[in-house]
Amino acid sequence: MNKHARPEVVVSKCLGFEACRWNGETVHEPFVELLGSWVRWHPVCPEVAIGLGVPRDPIRVVEQKGLPRLLQPATGRDCTRDMQDFCAEHLDALGLVDGFLLKNRSPSCGPLDVKIYSSLKPGASSRRGPGFFGGEVMRRFPMLAVEHEGRLHNFMLRERWLTRLFTLADFRRMAGKDSMGELVKFHSRHKLLLMAYNQQQLRIMGALVANPEKRAAPEVIAVYGDHLGKALARSPSAGQVINVLMHAEGYFKKQLNAAEKALFLETLDKYRAKKLPLSVAQALLGSWIARFGSDYLAGQSFFAPYPEELMEISDSGKGRDY
Ligand code: SF4
Known part of the structure; x- marks a missing residue:
């Protein structure tokens, strides 16, 4: 891939950029440091x-009378209006960005897992929901990479966010050129990735790129961008990913021997059973691309949707969820 x-990523400042948390601390996140390059x-x-x-x-x-308020219990200050005004002004003025990386559980930045109390009383019950800034981001930018x-x-989840983020950034870079030729190249290099994510949207996007009505490039690119957001909105299933892997393997069916084909199928079975990561099957295909040659496959973002240096497989969560 190119x-x-x-x-371009909006990030909560306390994630290593400034000691601005309520207690004067910052949050050390090694992944944020790694991503900085x-x-x-x-x-x-x-x-x-x-x-x-x-x-x-x-x-x-x-929550008061069914509406969320942002309150400071120790002082009685109601920050709701100030925060709403800030969110509107800041997000209105934002240039083109590809994603957001927000601090979880913050009543301001948290996008979805913030405690929403039923009252200010000690021990009040709570449910989970969006914070003020994080919630507004989710409402305004459903097509961007927000986590x-x-x-x-x-x-x-990290792999999914990175894939979405770098694909959207590539689209933004391409869109700035206002060229149908560049759109054709973009569509071509992301074809297998889009095939894995959403075949229905891929078909629509393919028809847009063909542009039989000869519409102007900026118009086509804008509509294409909407469909790209929809295509990336949901992660692919293991079955969809396997279909793409088999499609790619088909390029080498004449060159591969029976043992290699059997090894590939075994690898796919293990991937489906969550016993191997996707990268093992991708590496097998990568070795065949290098050996037999295929400019088309070599240029596919599906095999490297984001920089390899960011591919850390350490994980504090559980297993695969696609
Ligand atoms: S979570 Fe958001 S509001 Fe809270 S300290 Fe961090 S950046 Fe500031």
Whole structure:
């Protein structure tokens, strides 16, 4: 694949960029440090931005009359309006970005796992939901790569986020050229990846690229981008991934001997049974691409959707979930 495009990523500032947490601390995340060489960060701390100092008394989301409020119990301050205004201004002014990496459980940044209390009373019950900034991000940018750092400890979720992030960054880079020729090349190099993710969207995108009505490139690219977001919205199943692997293996059916074909099928069975990671099957195919040659397969993002240096298989979560 071409050199990977550098994704633009909005990140919670306390994830190693500044000691801006309520207690004056920062959060050390080795993966964020590793990623720093490959993405362009846009750090933001919504709580500091609305004038809450460091250190500060904690704030929490409290549901009142069916609506979430952002309250600071120790001072009685209601930060709801200030935070809503900040979210609107900051996100309205945001340039083109490919994704967000947000602090989990924060009443401001958390995208989905924030405690929402039923009242300010000690011991009040709570449920989980979005924080103010994280929730607004999820509402406005459903097609972008949005995650919180807690989920990225899981290898498979991290791989999914990185795949989406770098594919969207490649699309943004291509879209800036306003060229149908560039769109054709983009579609071609991501074809197997899109085949694994969503065949229905792939067909629609293929028809757009053919452009029989000769529409202007910016118009076609904009519509294509909407479908790309839809195609990447849901992760592929193991079955969909295996279909693509078998499709790729078909390029070498005349060159491979019976033992090699049997080894490949065995590898796919183990992948399906979650006994081997996808990278083993990809490596087998990679060795055949190198040996027999195939410019088309060699250029497919499916085999390297993001920089190899980011492919750490350490995992604090459990197993594969696709
Ligand atoms: S979670 Fe968000 S609001 Fe809280 S300290 Fe980190 S960046 Fe600031």
